[in-house]
Amino acid sequence: MRRERPKPLRTSDRGGATPRVGKASPAEKFMGEGLTALHAEDYERARECFARAVQADWRHAPARLFLARAQGLAGRASECAIEMERLVQIAPRDAALLIEAGQTLEKFGLFEQAGGLYERALGADAASVDARVRLASNAERLHRLEQAESFASEALTRNPLAHEATLVLARVQRRTGRGDAAIETLQGTLTRSEPPDFAGARLWYELASVFDGQGRFKDAASALGRAKLLLAERRRVLAPAGEEAEYTLRRFAQELTPSRVQQWIEASAGLASARISALVGFPRSGTTLLEQVLAAHPLIESVEESQHLSTELVTGFYRAVTGADSLAQVLDRIAAGDVRRCRENYLRAMAAHVGGPLGEKWLLDKNPIRTLMMPVLRRAVPGAPFVVALRDPRDVVLSNLMQAFEPSAMNVAFLDVAHAGAFYALHMGGWLKLREMIDGWIEVRYEDVVVDPPAQARRVLDLLALPWHEALDHFQDATRGRAVRSPTYAAVREQVHTRAVRRFEHYADYLAPALPAIEPIIKALGYA
Template structure:
């Protein structure tokens, strides 16, 4: 076959999408005509598209050397070299021998600088382009992106506004403006821009994905899911959509749906590292460590590597007790794909277990700093919860309680038992023990009382609720209970939600005969432990982003609790964490007597109960599958130099509850 016929065959194969066939024919032509720059250019383009960048670069270099020194060959070769990481050679191609680069080469140089992570130089290159081409939409848009990456947010916004003037119906500009607004912590404004972008490009899933992720990060996962659902309908095989859907379901504590979404993402792309990361974290939190190991092995088999898989391996090393190896691996991880607070918390946990006190505390500082700078962290008033506690405490007086109108409260269904306590006081261990009894139905932090509190509205009017209102609020509680966790006949409901301890007037109004279990732990230990947790920064939990605020929150909550104890006739049984970890049976037997439940020795096998309960919502998910150890008791002493500033706040409470501080 003659060379011309082979080239025609090569072009025909290319037109059909047969890149391999086209490349075979082109290479056959080059055996006969090794210096034909047209054939070399064609072979280079086909090789690049077929995924052979090294071969493509060889062909394109020869094409330029053999008389094909034109913009097309320079641009194609530069892009291939950039893919190979050969940035310097790629940039040199932007400067032709005559020193007069075309507009296309100027734009390529700017694009390469930006892609290489040199935004300041890219800004200069794009500014030169827009100076010469003031109506170049792409250049203004890219200038905005480069300025954004360089940290010049106001200048970035100026560039995007100019691009918007040039093409007011271009969706991508609104998406880019939204990203700048997010960098300015203006998340609500960013959502408006993303909604506009989605309207302008109704067939493009990208702005919907961005909108869904942003809404989820602002603690609006239901709204996020609506946007992400629309994106999934447009692009049902996009792994990023399903990872984002899984993250929204995770925020809603709907682990089965989250797991399903992450698995969909991996079905769409078996090499998606973020899908592996999120599914792996879910499996680890569900104590499904064997499945986590199998997942990491599957990732390796598909050639997936990088920080996401390293993070999962660090989790497995930690579970295996290989703490030094886990910490070293965790320190090596740096990726925008992994939440900074998540990595910092793992480092802190590992350093703490290894006795590296300073290193652990610094890691927890990094974690809390990152959470404070998150969209949700920036949106909350960290002192609002304390002010709320003060207001409720000042209202809760003996005269106020005496003025409550008497109402007859139904005893059917029976009142729940409420398990409360300051977070990190051992409530998860205790609810696991209670869960092991055949006659209990334990709820794990389902916000039933908060739902009722929202329905009541102004909690200062709890004492004014009429008999009909009390009946309606009780009915609401049991309706929500039936939806969230149907109760088998004859089971005692135990509603575990630590901070329900600040809802005692409401609880007593609706359930005057309710038994209350108070989990107690050394004030210094719980405050430190809360500081070490990566809580979602809600109004209450944002209090724990710094130690001083955490201590003040403890002070306000217990001041209110003690006021309620004095004013209301509450039926309370206090159980100490420190005593429980020393001798579980001696501490919990009286609790079962208090509840009127027959003793069952099986409740002591909390490890078995924890394994059978599946996903645990709280930060204690790993500890409750282990034996009970007392190593966490008195941990604050090891961090005393960091705790000294809050001891004046906590010492009176420690003394009041029989704990030592000196």
């Protein structure tokens, strides 16, 4: 399955500066190889190359920045943060570099540490609008809404065209019950000077969210249309890569047969079991809420939306097999030694998130949209149990259409209503086929979780053979301080509610183009 390549650090539209590489530095001879490894998703190799660059020139800031990123991508978040501290010691007054470093930390969920770097950036450049924008966004992400509003207002006072500050201010206004103020904030900017491309689309998406919260569903649908119109060129450019990813997935689903899956199971029988489980489904199916409930258990460590299953197992398997032109053929042909090596890399990367011995704990690999990759996980970790989050397909598709995802090959389908429906049907139609061929899984419905979270958690604990723990009765208290990388980070602070159940009923006309593709899935999953 085609995955997004990690982007090199670059000048951002928020003011981050691309580190300049000094030609005379001895670190240079290692940088190219490190970047090649990074782009190939060989993160351990990238770590080695950038570490050698740092050894060659310990003051080479770009090498340290890329080393930190490779550490994070390899699952070593604590080492990523340590490397950033060393970078600060090298360039304590370089505001642009500090902002770039903070943005890197945020990619790996290190929001508190990122905020510290933004504060240092503002200390280094008291006039910096970019530092204020980053502090505003960071504070809103950490639910410090008064602080977020203050920084956003300061940024807009200094630069009324700081569009991300407008976005943060509107989010704070919406989250604090001031929907009319949020509409005024957003429409004022969009009327005066609509930003192009994704910057403008994010404002329209936020406006749609505000309208939705006020029950103005036709206005919300109109705002969504404006957002996607601004992203039409992105859609055109990304279409070939998106089609390639969908073809790979479609072919894998077509090539699944009971005998083939059984062959993979038997080939992995000699491997030891491991306390690894997965939480999959489709984005916006309730995986974040269910993960928050389960993570309150002291014997469950959740790893949220890492790339390790893709990079260490899927990509690792592909690299090990020559001449295969499909993932099913890779699983057919991969040698036992290569499976063991990729398995060790995956388990090491996952365990790095825990920061200590795993002991009796289960690692929960939360990875929505990786449902059809469960045979790959089982090839490396025999019998690994997994949970498939379900939700009414109409609500799932609608919710994805309402998200301000930065366009990529893996989400370009959500820029068009009909395509979004087909994309969902591809994934979940594949699951309907796969679930008849394997065992050791359960399905958990979002509609049941929001009514009785502990009851659904008990079903997962039974799957994992874990006892009940009283912390799950108060899971929001137990997980309140956890950083959430999902786009639904704001929702985890709310009390569990049923407002999002059957939201699609308010968007019948807007959602109509998606229905032909998803109607068979609606019936098969019992949502008709």
